[in-house]
Amino acid sequence: MSKVFKALSDPTRRKVLQLLRRGPMSAGDLAAHFTVSKPTMSVHFNVLKDANLIHAEKHGKSISYSLKMSVLEEALMGFAQTFGFEDQRDPDQPTNSHEDTPS
Amino acid sequence: MSKVFKALSDPTRRKVLQLLRRGPMSAGDLAAHFTVSKPTMSVHFNVLKDANLIHAEKHGKSISYSLKMSVLEEALMGFAQTFGFEDQRDPDQPTNSHEDTPS
DNA sequence: CTCATGATTAGAAGTTTAGCTAACTATCTA
DNA sequence: TAGATAGTTAGCTAAACTTCTAATCATGAG
Numbered sequence: 201m202s203k204v205f206k207a208l209s210d211p212t213r214r215k216v217l218q219l220l221r222r223g224p225m226s227a228g229d230l231a232a233h234f235t236v237s238k239p240t241m242s243v244h245f246n247v248l249k250d251a252n253l254i255h256a257e258k259h260g261k262s263i264s265y266s267l268k269m270s271v272l273e274e275a276l277m278g279f280a281q282t283f284g285f286e287d288q289r290d291p292d293q294p295t296n297s298h299e300d301t302p303s
Numbered sequence: 304m305s306k307v308f309k310a311l312s313d314p315t316r317r318k319v320l321q322l323l324r325r326g327p328m329s330a331g332d333l334a335a336h337f338t339v340s341k342p343t344m345s346v347h348f349n350v351l352k353d354a355n356l357i358h359a360e361k362h363g364k365s366i367s368y369s370l371k372m373s374v375l376e377e378a379l380m381g382f383a384q385t386f387g388f389e390d391q392r393d394p395d396q397p398t399n400s401h402e403d404t405p406s
Numbered sequence: 407c408t409c410a411t412g413a414t415t416a417g418a419a420g421t422t423t424a425g426c427t428a429a430c431t432a433t434c435t436a
Numbered sequence: 437t438a439g440a441t442a443g444t445t446a447g448c449t450a451a452a453c454t455t456c457t458a459a460t461c462a463t464g465a466g
Contacts, residue, residue: 201314201317202312205312205317206308206309206453208308208312208382209308209309209311210453210454211304211305214304214382217386218385221385221386221387226412227412227413227414228411228412228413231413236454236456237455237456237457238412238413238414239413239416239455239456239457239458240454240455240456242413242414242415243414244454246414247453258462260412260464261411261412261413261462261463261464262411262413262463263412263414269386272386273383273386276379276382276383276388277383279311279317279379280376280379280380282321282324283324283372283375283376285376285379285380313423315424330442330443330444331441334443339424339425339426340425340426340427341442341443342425342427342428342443342445342446343424343425343426344443345443345445346423346424346425346444347424348443349444350423363433363434363442364433364434364441364442364443365433365441365442366443
């Protein structure tokens with residue numbers, strides 16, 4: 201639990217998760233979206249992996265990272281539900297809030 | 304956003320929020336639930352205050368802290384919804400999660 | 407085998423965090 | 437006014453976090 205929230209406390213790591221919503225991506229392709237060095241990205245990937253939020257699979261000489269939706273959902277929603285939060289969305293009004301504004 | 308998740312990444316602070324679900328509590332009463340020193344708790348309160356998750360109100364010589372539900376809900380659910388998580392509960396089995404927890 | 411590519415490891419610098427004790431401020435009460 | 441109570445501030449330490457460069461490992465191509 202602490203690991204998940206700590207992982208989510210960094211804007212870079214949150215953006216990585218957002219990018220992985222569309223499907224698996226290689227470390228290099230992910231890193232291309234950021235200005236930090238590749239070793240730094242590697243560390244971020246490990247933090248996410250350590251929190252069990254992403255899965256790594258080696259394909260040839262690159263690594264494919266994929267989002268573990270269920271883990272993220274369980275951690276986030278599980279905690280949220282202890283506070284009684286419910287999903288408030290109108291089913292007729294699909295969301296398009298696809299951008300996380302890091303601060 | 305980062306501040307909220309950072310605040311939530313510490314077990315002590317998460318427990319403080321859980322304790323505040325039932326209603327406002329003084330710094331001392333909150334601190335009584337933990338083994339760490341009062342100055343340390345004071346720091347934790349400040350982190351939560353800085354993340355806008357709690358509100359402080361001075362009453363006489365003690366301080367009453369209260370949970371800012373809406374801020375927590377917006378941060379948590381707002382982020383969750385960018386991943387398309389929905390409320391998984393069975394509509395025929397309503398929860399009592401919005402009721403006041405009797406103490 | 408050798409080279410280029412994708413990614414990690416190692417080591418270092420600077421920052422942040424969590425915790426402590428001691429000392430301080432503010433408020434109530436006798 | 438003096439003492440007790442509630443919290444905070446100051447100063448410190450140890451550990452963890454973030455980021456970098458340089459070096460290394462692993463793989464596929466020629």
